[in-house]
Amino acid sequence: xxxxxxxxxxxxxxxxxxxxxxxxxxxxxxxxxxxxxxxxxxxxxxxxxxxxxxxxxxxxxxxxxxxxxxxxxxxxxxxxxxxxxxxxxxxxxxxxxxxxxxxxxxxxxxxxxxxxxxxxxxxxxxxxxxxxxxxxxxxxxxxxxxxxxxxxxxxxxxxxxxxxxxxxxxxxxxxxxxxxxxxxxxxxxxxxxxxxxxxxxxxxxxxxxxxxxxxxxxxxxxxxxxxxxxxxxxxxxxxxxxxxxxxxxxxxxxxxxxxxxxxxxxxxxxxxxxxxxxxxxxxxxxxxxxxxxxxxxxxxxxxxxxxxxxxxxxxxxxxxxxxxxxxxxxxxxxxxxxxxxxxxxxxxxxxxxxxxxxxxxxxxxxxxxxxxxxxxxxxxxxxxxxxx
Amino acid sequence: xxxxxxxxxxxxxxxxxxxxxxxxxxxxxxxxxxxxxxxxxxxxxxxxxxxxxxxxxxxxxxxxxxxxxxxxxxxxxxxxxxxxxxxxxxxxxxxxxxxxxxxxxxxxxxxxxxxxxxxxxxxxxxxxxxxxxxxxxxxxxxxxxxxxxxxxxxxxxxxxxxxxxxxxxxxxxxxxxxxxxxxxxxxxxxxxxxxxxxxxxxxxxxxxxxxxxxxxxxxxxxxxxxxxxxxxxxxxxxxxxxxxxxxxxxxxxxxxxxxxxxxxxxxxxxxxxxxxxxxxxxxxxxxxxxxxxxxxxxxxxxxxxxxxxxxxxxxxxxxxxxxxxxxxxxxxxxxxxxxxxxxxxxxxxxxxxxxxxxxxxxxxxxxxxxxxxxxxxxxxxxxxxxxx
Numbered sequence: 001x002x003x004x005x006x007x008x009x010x011x012x013x014x015x016x017x018x019x020x021x022x023x024x025x026x027x028x029x030x031x032x033x034x035x036x037x038x039x040x041x042x043x044x045x046x047x048x049x050x051x052x053x054x055x056x057x058x059x060x061x062x063x064x065x066x067x068x069x070x071x072x073x074x075x076x077x078x079x080x081x082x083x084x085x086x087x088x089x090x091x092x093x094x095x096x097x098x099x100x101x102x103x104x105x106x107x108x109x110x111x112x113x114x115x116x117x118x119x120x121x122x123x124x125x126x127x128x129x130x131x132x133x134x135x136x137x138x139x140x141x142x143x144x145x146x147x148x149x150x151x152x153x154x155x156x157x158x159x160x161x162x163x164x165x166x167x168x169x170x171x172x173x174x175x176x177x178x179x180x181x182x183x184x185x186x187x188x189x190x191x192x193x194x195x196x197x198x199x200x201x202x203x204x205x206x207x208x209x210x211x212x213x214x215x216x217x218x219x220x221x222x223x224x225x226x227x228x229x230x231x232x233x234x235x236x237x238x239x240x241x242x243x244x245x246x247x248x249x250x251x252x253x254x255x256x257x258x259x260x261x262x263x264x265x266x267x268x269x270x271x272x273x274x275x276x277x278x279x280x281x282x283x284x285x286x287x288x289x290x291x292x293x294x295x296x297x298x299x300x301x302x303x304x305x306x307x308x309x310x311x312x313x314x315x316x317x318x319x320x321x322x323x324x325x326x327x328x329x330x331x332x333x334x335x336x337x338x339x340x341x342x343x344x345x346x347x348x349x350x351x352x353x354x355x356x357x358x359x360x361x362x363x364x365x366x367x368x369x370x371x372x373x374x375x376x377x378x379x380x381x382x383x384x385x386x387x388x
Numbered sequence: 389x390x391x392x393x394x395x396x397x398x399x400x401x402x403x404x405x406x407x408x409x410x411x412x413x414x415x416x417x418x419x420x421x422x423x424x425x426x427x428x429x430x431x432x433x434x435x436x437x438x439x440x441x442x443x444x445x446x447x448x449x450x451x452x453x454x455x456x457x458x459x460x461x462x463x464x465x466x467x468x469x470x471x472x473x474x475x476x477x478x479x480x481x482x483x484x485x486x487x488x489x490x491x492x493x494x495x496x497x498x499x500x501x502x503x504x505x506x507x508x509x510x511x512x513x514x515x516x517x518x519x520x521x522x523x524x525x526x527x528x529x530x531x532x533x534x535x536x537x538x539x540x541x542x543x544x545x546x547x548x549x550x551x552x553x554x555x556x557x558x559x560x561x562x563x564x565x566x567x568x569x570x571x572x573x574x575x576x577x578x579x580x581x582x583x584x585x586x587x588x589x590x591x592x593x594x595x596x597x598x599x600x601x602x603x604x605x606x607x608x609x610x611x612x613x614x615x616x617x618x619x620x621x622x623x624x625x626x627x628x629x630x631x632x633x634x635x636x637x638x639x640x641x642x643x644x645x646x647x648x649x650x651x652x653x654x655x656x657x658x659x660x661x662x663x664x665x666x667x668x669x670x671x672x673x674x675x676x677x678x679x680x681x682x683x684x685x686x687x688x689x690x691x692x693x694x695x696x697x698x699x700x701x702x703x704x705x706x707x708x709x710x711x712x713x714x715x716x717x718x719x720x721x722x723x724x725x726x727x728x729x730x731x732x733x734x735x736x737x738x739x740x741x742x743x744x745x746x747x748x749x750x751x752x753x754x755x756x757x758x759x760x761x762x763x764x765x766x767x768x769x770x771x772x773x774x775x776x
Contacts, residue, residue: 035648035650036650037650131652134650135650135651135652192640193640194631194634194635194640195631195634195635195637195638195639195640195656195658196626196629196630196631196634196635198640198656198658198659199622199626199634199658199659199662200626202622202654202656202658202659202662203619203622203623203626203662205652206619206622206663207595207598207619209652210595210598210599210615210616210619211598212600227598228598231591231594231595231598234587234590234591234594235591235623238584238587238588238591241584242584243582243583243584243719243722246582246583246584246587247582247583247584249583250583251583252580252581252582252583252586252689252692260423260687262423262424262425262522262523263523264519264523264593264597264679264683266590268583268586268590268686270583270586270587270590271586271587271590274587274590274591275594291652295652298656299648301640304640331631331719334631
């Protein structure tokens with residue numbers, strides 16, 4: 001995702017939240033990964049908002065995108081400048097209403113935001129894993145989250161909700177634990193990473209690995225591959241926007257000047273914006289985590305993994321009701337990919353609602369203020385709750 | 389452009405051609421650039437095919453794209469593996485028929501393919517210009533080509549033809565020398581570089597400048613910024629293709645393996661293809677030239693430069709007949725940008741034909757085999773010739 005959302009214009013918030021941690025999978029009983037490797041112990045950072053009801057039927061699981069974290073809403077302290085990344089959607093009376101639902105956001109394995117990832121200490125070597133960290137998949141992320149649900153004694157999820165790489169986790173949850181997931185909202189996502197999406201991720205990874213400071217991933221006690229990571233982020237950012245949004249947001253406007261300088265450097269606002277995004281990102285994200293999580297996204301292919309090439313077969317065990325949402329200007333995971341998903345779900349007689357939202361803001365649209373998505377999610381959750 | 393075209397399937401070729409050079413603009417009378425800087429002497433590499441007729445009315449000027457050169461057709465020697473980059477289109481009986489027309493292809497200032505550019509020797513310092521080379525514009529490229537036309541005693545051009553950055557030169561020619569240009573074929577191009585196109589170019593430039601071997605451009609006597617240039621080329625290549633073409637060409641096919649390796653490195657064919665393109669490019673292209681030519685493209689904005697913001701005004705002095713061609717899947721210079729161009733031309737009562745060609749091959753489509761474009765160009769040139 002591109003950016004934390006702005007503070008809630010209504011000023012309504014879940015208030016102060018706590019970053020919580022759950023550790024499982026001892027070294028003697030590690031998490032088995034899809035690659036065949038093992039990982040343990042595994043820590044997940046997570047956040048909860050709202051109150052679990054007595055029959056534990058009001059659980060919503062929010063799953064975050066590539067560069068997100070467990071801090072979905074509210075503030076860690078009263079002095080925080082910004083709330084969690086989906087504060088616009090999650091809170092009292094909001095689309096995901098914390099007066100009604102118990103909302104959990106789990107960070108992912110491989111992340112650098114409190115969960116076990118390449119920057120964590122390998123208990124064997126007592127040094128950072130770096131590139132000795134095993135490659136992970138979206139399925140591995142879900143298995144770790146399942147352990148967290150078990151720990152919280154949660155056996156039924158009213159709705160699993162997430163966009164982009166978060167949407168991939170949503171779909172993986174529905175296939176791996178069909179009995180647990182009553183409904184799901186995959187937003188701006190895909191069932192299979194396309195050649196185009198892989199291409200962008202690969203160039204972004206190459207830009208990190210080309211940075212001499214990357215040092216085969218072993219940079220934790222030296223200079224970090226900041227330039228490579230900033231470049232990777234710039235590439236990513238282009239894919240989160242759209243031709244139209246960039247035209248509307250920047251056009252050919254110059255940055256702090258009235259005429260061309262005839263020098264290299266950021267002259268156009270769009271150049272300056274991308275450099276700013278790159279430079280902000282290196283303060284909060286680990287380059288190796290970027291490598292691992294993008295690779296997990298590239299590996300994602302539900303038809304291949306669960307249907308022998310058939311997406312219809314991949315969804316055959318699902319029992320969830322679905323609300324699938326795409327955006328007209330999302331060219332990273334275009335609408336036709338959501339439609340393929342919907343078609344395969346319907347062939348399994350699943351209850352699926354699909355909405356393509358008109359937007360000029362590209363892939364990032366699901367994170368931006370918009371009444372349409374909020375109303376859709378609110379209505380869908382209400383209908384699922386009423387099924388009780 | 390992505391790639392030289394394949395050998396002509398029909399085996400028809402202009403045969404052996406010669407790389408020619410023209411030098412002008414002595415140091416005492418240099419070429420005045422749009423930036424205010426001067427450059428001299430200036431050499432242009434060029435190639436000609438066909439025969440100039442007695443009244444010099446059969447001249448076609450072919451203008452190449454970002455990474456092209458003057459070698460448009462035929463072979464330098466009988467042993468060349470590949471012909472010039474547009475051999476499919478230029479030759480006896482082809483779309484641009486060398487039995488009828490005298491075809492000139494001029495390299496551009498700033499290039500590394502025989503013309504004066506950052507890798508040339510600065511007569512003042514007797515060292516390579518490197519980043520002391522002045523920034524250039526599409527207009528500067530055209531001024532140098534005008535000097536070549538003067539040298540060849542050519543005062544009238546039957547048609548100026550080019551795609552992408554070549555198309556920008558075509559449009560600039562029509563505006564700067566309206567009395568000389570009888571017709572023009574801008575292909576897969578734009579009148580103004582969009583924020584999206586600038587964004588991709590800037591990230592590509594940053595990847596070159598982030599390579600420690602770049603050394604502020606002064607690498608000619610040491611290691612070259614090959615890794616940065618290969619990355620820049622990979623980014624460029626993604627923009628030359630399309631979601632659909634990448635799906636059809638690569639999909640999620642693996643390279644030389646039957647299962648995921650769970651290791652970093654090029655596993656998917658699309659990754660391997662991009663790396664191959666990057667590695668091939670560094671053998672033939674200069675990183676500084678990439679910086680200068682992309683910057684010239686980013687500066688390109690006809691409305692701003694010639695119309696005080698009005699594209700209609702920018703074309704007001706043009707007298708050429710136009711054939712404007714766009715491709716459905718070109719997302720670098722999408723069809724709507726060609727339509728804006730056509731609209732502004734028509735408001736000036738110019739004779740304009742417009743064709744959007746259905747293609748899945750993205751921006752690169754104009755370089756690929758396709759009867760449609762060949763027929764369009766042949767018919768258009770015939771109609772212009774008949775106006776004599």
